[in-house]
Amino acid sequence: MVEKTSDALDAVFRALADPTRRAMLQALSRQPRTVGELAAPFAISLAGASKHIQMLERAGLIRREVQGRVHTCRLEAQPLHAGAEWIRHYERFWNQQFDALDAVLKAEDAATPTPPATRSGTTRKPRRTP
Numbered sequence: 001m002v003e004k005t006s007d008a009l010d011a012v013f014r015a016l017a018d019p020t021r022r023a024m025l026q027a028l029s030r031q032p033r034t035v036g037e038l039a040a041p042f043a044i045s046l047a048g049a050s051k052h053i054q055m056l057e058r059a060g061l062i063r064r065e066v067q068g069r070v071h072t073c074r075l076e077a078q079p080l081h082a083g084a085e086w087i088r089h090y091e092r093f094w095n096q097q098f099d100a101l102d103a104v105l106k107a108e109d110a111a112t113p114t115p116p117a118t119r120s121g122t123t124r125k126p127r128r129t130p
Contacts (some may be wrong), residue, residue, distance in 0.1 A: 005082070008060065011084045014057035015026060021052050028075035035064075035071045110128070 015021050024038045039049030053073060056062045060079040065072045 006065065007080065007085060009082050011059040012061065012079050015055050016062055016083070018052065018055075021056055024049075024052060024073075027062060028073060029077075032072050032074045035073065038073060040076060 016025075020042055023041065024033075027038060027041075033051055035046060035053060038053065039046055042049070043080055053062065053064065055097075056073075057064060061076055062073045063076050065074070
């Protein structure tokens with residue numbers, strides 16, 4: 001079970017690694033598109049676009065419907081959930097690290113005496129000696 005989940009997660013991240021595929025997914029998040037419509041914003045052939053679409057299909061991120069010669073793609077967002085959950089684990093880790101750092105810095109600030117204020121409300125800079 002773990003290997004199957006890991007393979008699926010690997011496929012999702014592999015598909016998301018390419019900016020063209022991410023842009024295609026973004027376009028599909030608004031509405032279904034044909035392969036030609038997905039390829040149009042990029043300087044790629046329909047065959048090149050089809051390769052990107054195949055990778056998105058293998059990751060389970062899109063579903064392609066064929067009606068005659070027209071291939072229409074639709075977003076399947078469910079696999080993105082597994083990737084988001086994986087990232088969320090590390091988000092919690094980093095938030096804990098930042099909270100610990102914040103506590104250390106606040107304790108350090110509290111332990112450091114503040115210099116006396118001058119009349120203008122700013123602190124004085126020490127004079128340099130030659």
